Amino acid sequence: MGPGIITANIDNDASGITTYSVAGARFGYALLWTLLPTTVALVVIQETIARMGVVTGKGLSDLIRENFGVKAAFYMMLGLFVANFGNTVANLAGWAASMEILGFSKFIMVPVGALSIWILVTKGSYRLVEKILLFACLIYFGYVVSGFMAQPEWGPVLKSAVIPQMRWDSEYIMLSIAIIGTTITPWMQFYLQSSIAEKGIKKRQYKAMRLDVIIGCSITDIISFFIIVTCGALLFPHGIRVTEASEAALALKPLAGEYAYLIFALCLANASLLGAIIVPLATAYYVCEAMGWEAGVNKTFSEAPQFMWIYTMTIALASLVIMIPGAPLVLLMVLSAVLNGLLLPFVLVFALLLVNNKKLMGEYSNSRAWNYISWATVITIIGLTSFLVITTIMPLNV
Amino acid sequence: MSLFGELFISELLNKPVLDPKGDELGRVSDFVVIKGEHLPKVSALILNKKDKLRLEWDELSIFNKSVISSKIYSPHVKSYVSSEDDLLIVRDIFDKQIVDADGAKVVRVNDVKLEGKHYMAWLAAVDVGMSGILRRLGIERRSESIYRLFGKTLSQNLIGWGYLQPLEPRLTKISLTVPRQMLSELHPADIADIINSISQKDGASFFNDLDIETAAEALAELQPEMQADIINSMDTEKAADIIEEMPPDEAADVLSDLPKERADEILEHVEKEEAEDIQELLMHEEDTAGGLMTNDFISYPPDITVREATERFRTEAQEAENVYYLYIVDKEEKLQGVASLREVLIADNDSYLADIMETNLKTVAPGEDEMAVAEIISKYNLLALPVVDENGYMHGIITVDDIVDILLPPASKKKRRRV
Numbered sequence: 179m180g181p182g183i184i185t186a187n188i189d190n191d192a193s194g195i196t197t198y199s200v201a202g203a204r205f206g207y208a209l210l211w212t213l214l215p216t217t218v219a220l221v222v223i224q225e226t227i228a229r230m231g232v233v234t235g236k237g238l239s240d241l242i243r244e245n246f247g248v249k250a251a252f253y254m255m256l257g258l259f260v261a262n263f264g265n266t267v268a269n270l271a272g273w274a275a276s277m278e279i280l281g282f283s284k285f286i287m288v289p290v291g292a293l294s295i296w297i298l299v300t301k302g303s304y305r306l307v308e309k310i311l312l313f314a315c316l317i318y319f320g321y322v323v324s325g326f327m328a329q330p331e332w333g334p335v336l337k338s339a340v341i342p343q344m345r346w347d348s349e350y351i352m353l354s355i356a357i358i359g360t361t362i363t364p365w366m367q368f369y370l371q372s373s374i375a376e377k378g379i380k381k382r383q384y385k386a387m388r389l390d391v392i393i394g395c396s397i398t399d400i401i402s403f404f405i406i407v408t409c410g411a412l413l414f415p416h417g418i419r420v421t422e423a424s425e426a427a428l429a430l431k432p433l434a435g436e437y438a439y440l441i442f443a444l445c446l447a448n449a450s451l452l453g454a455i456i457v458p459l460a461t462a463y464y465v466c467e468a469m470g471w472e473a474g475v476n477k478t479f480s481e482a483p484q485f486m487w488i489y490t491m492t493i494a495l496a497s498l499v500i501m502i503p504g505a506p507l508v509l510l511m512v513l514s515a516v517l518n519g520l521l522l523p524f525v526l527v528f529a530l531l532l533v534n535n536k537k538l539m540g541e542y543s544n545s546r547a548w549n550y551i552s553w554a555t556v557i558t559i560i561g562l563t564s565f566l567v568i569t570t571i572m573p574l575n576v
Numbered sequence: 577m578s579l580f581g582e583l584f585i586s587e588l589l590n591k592p593v594l595d596p597k598g599d600e601l602g603r604v605s606d607f608v609v610i611k612g613e614h615l616p617k618v619s620a621l622i623l624n625k626k627d628k629l630r631l632e633w634d635e636l637s638i639f640n641k642s643v644i645s646s647k648i649y650s651p652h653v654k655s656y657v658s659s660e661d662d663l664l665i666v667r668d669i670f671d672k673q674i675v676d677a678d679g680a681k682v683v684r685v686n687d688v689k690l691e692g693k694h695y696m697a698w699l700a701a702v703d704v705g706m707s708g709i710l711r712r713l714g715i716e717r718r719s720e721s722i723y724r725l726f727g728k729t730l731s732q733n734l735i736g737w738g739y740l741q742p743l744e745p746r747l748t749k750i751s752l753t754v755p756r757q758m759l760s761e762l763h764p765a766d767i768a769d770i771i772n773s774i775s776q777k778d779g780a781s782f783f784n785d786l787d788i789e790t791a792a793e794a795l796a797e798l799q800p801e802m803q804a805d806i807i808n809s810m811d812t813e814k815a816a817d818i819i820e821e822m823p824p825d826e827a828a829d830v831l832s833d834l835p836k837e838r839a840d841e842i843l844e845h846v847e848k849e850e851a852e853d854i855q856e857l858l859m860h861e862e863d864t865a866g867g868l869m870t871n872d873f874i875s876y877p878p879d880i881t882v883r884e885a886t887e888r889f890r891t892e893a894q895e896a897e898n899v900y901y902l903y904i905v906d907k908e909e910k911l912q913g914v915a916s917l918r919e920v921l922i923a924d925n926d927s928y929l930a931d932i933m934e935t936n937l938k939t940v941a942p943g944e945d946e947m948a949v950a951e952i953i954s955k956y957n958l959l960a961l962p963v964v965d966e967n968g969y970m971h972g973i974i975t976v977d978d979i980v981d982i983l984l985p986p987a988s989k990k991k992r993r994r995v
Contacts, residue, residue, distance in 0.1 A: 243671050248686065248712045251671075380801070470673075470684025470704060 180387065181373035182228060185366055186220075186394030187315045190401050191265070191453030192272025192423065193511065194360040195446055198402050199426035201353045202409025203418055205345075207330075207338035210406055212354045214340065216361050217399045222555045223526065224391045226533050226544070227367050231374030232384050233542045238371040238525075239468035241532050250528075251468040257521045259488070262365055262461040264514020266496040269457065271507055272450030274500050275424035276443045285501060292497040295455045296490065299475055307455075314452045318401050320445040324438050325404030330411035339403070348569075355566045361398070362559060364521040367529065369460045372467075381542070408438070458492035512570055519567040523560040530556060584703065585665055585688045586712045587641055593623055593631065594645040601650055602629050607665040609699055615737050618690065618697040622656050622664065630656035639697070665699070674704065674735065687711055689734060705733025764790070768797035771806075784810060792821035795830065804833035807842070816845030823897045824850065825870035825978065828857035857972070865949050866942035868979075869963045869972035872896055875903040878912050878930035882923045889920075898975045900959045904933045911937065911962055911970040939964040942971055950979045 201209045227238065234241060243251035273291050274284035298307060345351075370391075379387055409426055412433045420426045427442035459475075462485050466473035472482040479486045499505050530552055534543050544552060585607065593601045602623030608630070610619045621636070621644075623629040631646055631653055638645045646653075663669075665688050672685050686708025691700035703711075710716040771783065771794065783791055783806050795803055795818060807815050807830055819827045819842060831839040831854065839858075843851045853871045860866025874896050876885050885902065893899045902920060904913045913933030915923075923932045939962050940949055953961050953976055960973045 240673075243684065244673075248671055248709060252709065252713055378799075378802070380805075469709060470686065 180390035180394070181370060181377060181379075182224065182387065182391035182394035183397065184311065184315065184394070185370040185373065186224070186391075186398040187318060187401075188369075188452055188456050189361060189363065189366055189398050190318065190449055191457075192269045192446065192450040193265070193515070194402070195272070195405060195449055196423040197353070197356050197360045198405035199409050199423045200420055201357065202406035203413035203420045203426060203429070204353065205350060206410040206414035207335050207406070208343055208345070208350070209354055209357065210335070210338040210403065210410075211340065211342045212357050213399045213403055213406075216358050217395055219358065219555045219559060220361055220395045220398070221392055222552055223362060223367070223529075223559075224370060224395055225388055226529060226552060227371045228374055228387050228391050229384065229542055230529070230533055230539070231371040232379050232381060232387055233539055235375050235378070236371075237375050237464065237467055238368045238529065238532075239464040240375075241538070242528055243468045245532060245535070245538070246528065254521065254524060254528075255465045255468050257517060258364060258368070259461055259465055261514050261517040261521055262457050263492055263496060264510055264517065265363075265365065265457045266454055266492050267499050267507065268511045268514065269450045269453035270496050270500050271511070272423060272446055273454060275422060276427070276447035276450060279424050279428050279443050280447075288497050288500050291451060291454070292493050295451065296493055299455065299459055299489070300486070311452070311455075314448050317445060317448040320441045320448075321401050321404045321408065324434075324441045324445075325407045327438050327441075328408045328411040328434060330407050335407055335410075352566065352569065355562045357402075358559060359515065359519060359563050359566050361402075362522070363518055364525045365457060365460060365518075367525055368464045369456070372460075372463065408442070412438070454493070454496075458489050458496075461492065462486075462488040516567050516570050519563040519570075522563050523556075526556045526560065581692060582700070583641060583690045583692070583697075584708075584711060585670075585690065586708075588644070589666070591644055593621065594643070595649050596637070596645070596647065597649065599650055601625065601631065601646060601653055604644065606667060609663045609665060612696075612698060615691075615698040615700060616663070618699065623653070628656040628658065629653045633697070639692075669702070674702065699737050701734040701736045703732065703734055707732050764793035765797045767794040771798060771802070784814065788817050788821050792818050796822060796826045800829065800833050803830045807831075808834060808838060812842055812845055815842050819843075819854070820846045820850050823870050824853040824857055824872050825868070825972075828854050828867075829862075832858055832862060860942055863946045864942065865940045865944040865946070865963050865974060866971065868946055868949065868974045868982075869942075870897060870975065870978075871972040872898075873903055873960070873962075873973045874899060874901070875905045875909075875970070876929055878904045878906065878928065878933065880929055881925065882920055882927055882929065882932065883925040885920060885929055886925075898960045898973065901973075902929070903962060903970060903973075904929050905970055909970055910968040911939065911964050913937065914962070937962070937964075940974070941965060946979075946982055949974055950983060953979050 230238070230241065236244075239251065239255065242254060270288060270292065274288050277287035277291075278284055298310070374387065408430075409420075413420065413426065413429055416433065418429045420429055423446050424443070427439055427446060430442055431439040463473050465471075465488055466482070466485045469484070471484040473485040474482055477485065499510065500507070530544075530549075533539055533552075534549065536543050588604050591604050593604060595601050602625035604621055605624040605628070606622035607618050608620040608622065609616045617633075619633050621631045621633075623631055631648075635646050635648050636644070637647045669685055669688055674683050674685060683704040685702045685704060687703035688699060689701040689703060690697045692698075707716060710719045767786075767790065783795070786794065795806065798806070807818070810818075819830065822830070827850075831842065834842070843854065846854065856871060857866070857869065860869075872895070874889065874892055876888065880888075889899075889902070900917050902915045902917065903911060904915065905911055912930070913935045914937060915929060915933045919932055919934075938952055938956050938958065940952060942963050942965055949961060952958070953974070958976065960975045962973050963971045965971060
């Protein structure tokens with residue numbers, strides 16, 4: 179298992195699963211085709227990021243600080259910190275919701291979940307954490323199982339997956355953009371490059387790295403595919419609309435029986451908790467590395483105070499927010515999606531400027547053809563996410 | 577020019593520079609630094625107008641936080657052509673990593689402090705603290721009052737330039753520096769940790785700067801791939817010096833990961849006797865007793881007295897890696913027996929080694945698997961195990977620390993932190 183595969187897996191966190199469930203329930207298989215271009219865009223971007231990690235041996239936040247100065251790094255890290263706080267809230271909310279539909283109170287399960295991931299990371303050994311993560315990645319295949327259990331008609335499914343169809347429906351457009359927005363996120367880019375630099379992957383292993391990235395991106399979207407297929411096959415024909423992943427699980431119960439419902443609920447719980455471990459931890463690393471503060475899971479509070487406090491406060495505050503009755507959870511998640519959308523152009527443009535820096539990348543900087551593809555991809559993504567951000571702030575009235 | 581005390585670079589950036597008439601020449605964008613007697617000194621200012629301009633230090637008339645002015649008029653200012661050979665404070669020092677050997681951690685340069693003395697400006701220290709970041713962001717004052725609210729003061733965290741050791745020649749890059757006097761006091765394993773925590777290229781350059789002895793010790797602690805990369809990127813002479821300094825078995829491990837021609841090239845520069853030892857070890861498979869062993873051991877003929885052996889031991893033990901067993905070999909280098917250091921020390925001075933040596937020997941063949949070696953060492957609680965071929969010739973010893981490296985999984989040797 180390489181960094182590309184792990185990163186891509188964690189990309190399917192609570193908000194991703196929600197988007198796919200909603201898309202499947204609302205439009206059946208009609209949005210399946212968006213996965214193909216999304217995968218291509220994801221591969222192009224992840225390949226660039228991975229190549230930078232391999233060649234420079236440094237993380238993205240290191241490179242931004244060294245090449246664009248402390249101001250750029252500081253504001254980007256501030257943005258990342260706030261956006262990732264929102265992501266953590268979303269993931270813990272996913273955890274709470276999945277526990278509630280399994281019959282556990284969120285007032286017990288949120289503190290239990292938060293405390294166990296806090297203890298796991300601050301006190302647990304790397305090997306234990308890694309084993310748990312790898313096992314958790316396997317659980318994602320539950321969605322594939324549920325997709326087959328839904329017994330869809332494969333003909334229409336495959337047709338929808340390859341033949342694009344456009345509908346001038348604001349919800350349809352919003353959802354198709356949201357699929358890209360939830361797949362290509364700012365924090366992932368930092369996470370991927372750092373784990374590659376951290377693993378010390380050499381230039382000569384680069385080809386294997388590229389394969390790892392491509393496989394990882396494909397697996398992510400295969401999982402997404404099966405989530406849409408499950409909801410598309412079971413919920414869409416009955417006209418059941420859902421707004422959350424947990425609602426999708428609940429709605430499956432009378433239609434597909436106990437197992438599909440259990441699989442959906444457990445997979446959501448798993449993905450949410452995985453996201454809640456990685457996102458705050460990753461944030462703490464990048465912020466500290468960019469700012470030149472001591473960082474590390476093996477350090478104590480007095481050795482690496484900023485690192486430990488960022489990690490602890492993110493989890494503690496996010497759990498508190500979830501447990502406040504009537505807290506504006508939806509607003510917070512929307513805000514975090516907006517902030518992610520605002521950060522993404524900067525991250526992508528910085529990345530492309532860096533990868534074209536000959537001093538940094540030497541012969542590994544982008545070729546002209548690859549540059550055209552990358553800039554086109556990045557500009558499209560920036561265009562689509564800005565559209566999403568603008569319409570989230572000022573909803574369309576169609 | 578008026579003298580100034582201490583100034584931070586971030587307080588000067590983007591300040592207008594005036595000519596004697598009061599016209600703006602441009603705004604400060606960077607500082608050129610050259611090697612000084614003790615500390616680097618500022619030799620010119622780079623200004624931003626439409627193009628980049630270069631104003632020499634002796635063309636300045638006033639230089640302080642509030643006013644910077646020049647002796648020359650606007651048309652006479654030279655334009656600046658960017659050069660890789662110059663050392664520029666903002667371009668080359670700001671935001672770069674420093675390895676702070678005090679605690680072996682990596683920090684970043686947030687700001688640089690200048691000191692004015694003798695009409696010169698010296699580069700006195702780098703700021704790696706919180707106040708440096710806030711100053712760069714232009715919010716130091718405001719943050720100070722917030723800190724005071726909580727009854728705290730913003731502490732400065734400066735590292736004097738004197739403690740920093742530029743890594744690359746010509747001072748073009750200072751991505752990494754370290755107080756040398758502190759470095760020599762660090763354990764080689766800690767130095768290896770520092771090298772593991774920085775990029776591959778910086779690691780190699782960092783290594784080039786260590787003295788041969790420290791380098792040899794630190795190299796042995798690195799991961800095999802990193803070892804090969806570093807040795808490969810060094811010049812042959814230096815690489816050979818380091819290889820020569822290492823125990824033969826560790827040297828052989830490093831060389832076996834290199835391309836054959838490169839390893840041979842380095843070996844040609846190693847002292848003949850050492851090179852032969854290494855050559856011999858290189859012939860064995862890596863995961864066998866022969867691949868694990870070192871041929872650096874203490875051996876004596878059976879017919880010398882304990883007194884004589886002790887005297888020889890005093891001089892030879894300085895070089896040897898493992899000194900707890902004395903091996904007794906005959907003229908043909910066939911292993912006869914072994915005596916532990918304890919047995920030798922408590923034995924009567926006039927007795928012969930042949931009298932006190934243990935002859936019931938535990939040995940392994942060179943082709944034996946490494947796990948079998950580990951089992952014997954563990955079963956008989958040995959510190960070292962001799963490697964003897966079918967004819968009784970002694971080839972080397974395997975020490976317990978090499979076995980520990982095999983038995984411990986790699987994860988605990990180098991703690992990986994990202995999950």
